[in-house]
Amino acid sequence: MLEVRDLRKSYGDDPVFAGLRFTIAAGEAVAVEGRNGSGKSTLLKCLVGAETQDAGEVLVDGVVRDEASASFRALTASLLDDADYFPDVSVVEHLRLVAWLHGTPEPEREVLDVLGELGLSEVRDQLPPTLSSGQRHRLGLASCFVRPRGLLVLDEPEQRLDTQGRTWLRERLKAEKAAGVAVVFASHDRDLVEAVADRSVLL
Numbered sequence: 001m002l003e004v005r006d007l008r009k010s011y012g013d014d015p016v017f018a019g020l021r022f023t024i025a026a027g028e029a030v031a032v033e034g035r036n037g038s039g040k041s042t043l044l045k046c047l048v049g050a051e052t053q054d055a056g057e058v059l060v061d062g063v064v065r066d067e068a069s070a071s072f073r074a075l076t077a078s079l080l081d082d083a084d085y086f087p088d089v090s091v092v093e094h095l096r097l098v099a100w101l102h103g104t105p106e107p108e109r110e111v112l113d114v115l116g117e118l119g120l121s122e123v124r125d126q127l128p129p130t131l132s133s134g135q136r137h138r139l140g141l142a143s144c145f146v147r148p149r150g151l152l153v154l155d156e157p158e159q160r161l162d163t164q165g166r167t168w169l170r171e172r173l174k175a176e177k178a179a180g181v182a183v184v185f186a187s188h189d190r191d192l193v194e195a196v197a198d199r200s201v202l203l
């Protein structure tokens, strides 16, 4: 499904990473691990095309990934560390928008299910600036799960989640794999990595 070939990225003279190679098949999860500043977010941004690598290629099903293509955007649900929301669009409206944009079958049922799953039903009519940081992060996760996806790219999905939220996340990522989704996630949570990842890329 996803193949990373000899990826290199630098800011200034020192490479953040170089010669990076790995693959992710449908139904597999790869964890990206490493200390603060080791390049995990940069790598995930290069995978989805939010950053441009200096060398190397990202291939999807054997074809160089074109982040502007409708097919790549239809395939890829991502939550990176800089998610923004429209300040005047409520939680439920955000999710309806994402579901509609991506052609989710039965969007209203899916939105209500995901709101419940993520514990956001009570704040469904609130605007993003009024949410707690954990609720805002849950909205970012919910945005990934209200739409069809074949590739899930998550940057520290465990951040700001409470204990119950982390348990939910672990089970949800296992279910994603079982449904054939390829998952790549950066994480500092050893329990999550051990429960979900088939392999790790250490930066």
Ligand SMILES: Nc1ncnc2c1ncn2[C@@H]1O[C@H](COP(=O)(O)OP(=O)(O)OP(=O)(O)O)[C@@H](O)[C@H]1O
Binding pocket: 011, 016, 034, 035, 036, 037, 038, 039, 040, 041, 042, 043
């Ligand atoms: N836009 C940028 N311009 C210059 N340097 C950058 C930029 N983005 C990231 N860096 C640098 O690249 C390195 C990797 O950053 P990155 O955010 O990928 O690390 P990370 O592994 O995700 O860290 P953390 O665990 O703290 O989230 C850091 O040294 C960071 O300062």
